[in-house]
Amino acid sequence: MGTDLKSVLITKEEIDAKLAELAAKIDAEYAGKDLLIVGVLKGAVMVMADLARALSNPVTMDWMAVSSYGAGTQSSGVVRILKDLDTDIKGKDVLIVEDIIDSGLTLSWLLSNLGSREPASLNVVTLLRKPEAAKVAIDVKWVGFDIPNEFVVGYGLDFAEKYRNLPFVGTLAPHVYGG
Ligand SMILES: O=P(O)(O)OC[C@H]1O[C@H](OP(=O)(O)OP(=O)(O)O)[C@H](O)[C@@H]1O
Numbered sequence: 675m676g677t678d679l680k681s682v683l684i685t686k687e688e689i690d691a692k693l694a695e696l697a698a699k700i701d702a703e704y705a706g707k708d709l710l711i712v713g714v715l716k717g718a719v720m721v722m723a724d725l726a727r728a729l730s731n732p733v734t735m736d737w738m739a740v741s742s743y744g745a746g747t748q749s750s751g752v753v754r755i756l757k758d759l760d761t762d763i764k765g766k767d768v769l770i771v772e773d774i775i776d777s778g779l780t781l782s783w784l785l786s787n788l789g790s791r792e793p794a795s796l797n798v799v800t801l802l803r804k805p806e807a808a809k810v811a812i813d814v815k816w817v818g819f820d821i822p823n824e825f826v827v828g829y830g831l832d833f834a835e836k837y838r839n840l841p842f843v844g845t846l847a848p849h850v851y852g853g
């Protein structure tokens with residue numbers, strides 16, 4: 675795994691099993707409805723791709739790109755829209771798909787931004803959440819794994835844009851980010 679990684683936190687097999695579990699719940703919740711899933715670029719690319727394929731019901735997909743981390747390991751708290759949705763979500767059932775909720779600042783901002791566009795419903799599914807890092811309380815309907823307050827990479831998650839393509843979630847050795 676190279677010296678940059680400290681450990682594997684969640685294996686590919688554990689991720690696959692969890693996404694299948696979440697997909698079944700999402701299928702049940704939105705049965706008979708037209709669901710739009712919104713992936714938050716870039717981190718949620720892997721979750722979006724694998725979760726979408728685990729769903730049985732047809733969905734439409736759109737993407738938003740926001741960034742609040744830049745090259746560091748701390749959220750700046752300032753969220754920028756890099757790419758907005760292609761579609762109007764007024765009256766639609768919308769599910770935001772995230773890779774991780776850390777401070778919660780990104781999602782809190784997204785919920786208020788998308789909420790103001792008057793969707794019929796707005797929910798969140800995230801693969802990972804760090805309960806100890808929360809700076810704002812957020813109502814999240816589906817969470818894959820609650821994890822310790824350590825910087826993680828892989829399965830879409832980056833450190834300075836690297837490690838996104840790892841098929842698992844791992845923790846980074848402190849020497850990599852100067853910890
Ligand atoms: O709960 P928070 O503390 O706000 O952190 C979570 C957000 O941070 C990451 O995105 P980032 O802004 O790094 O962009 P990226 O997805 O392109 O890596 C991650 O993908 C979440 O969207």
Ligand code: HPA
Pocket residue numbers: 743774776824825826827831832833
């Ligand atoms: O732990 C993390 N790793 C990578 N990106 C992140 N964005 C928020 N938290 C993290």
Ligand SMILES: [Mg+2]
Pocket residue numbers: 717743831832
């Ligand atoms: Mg990032």
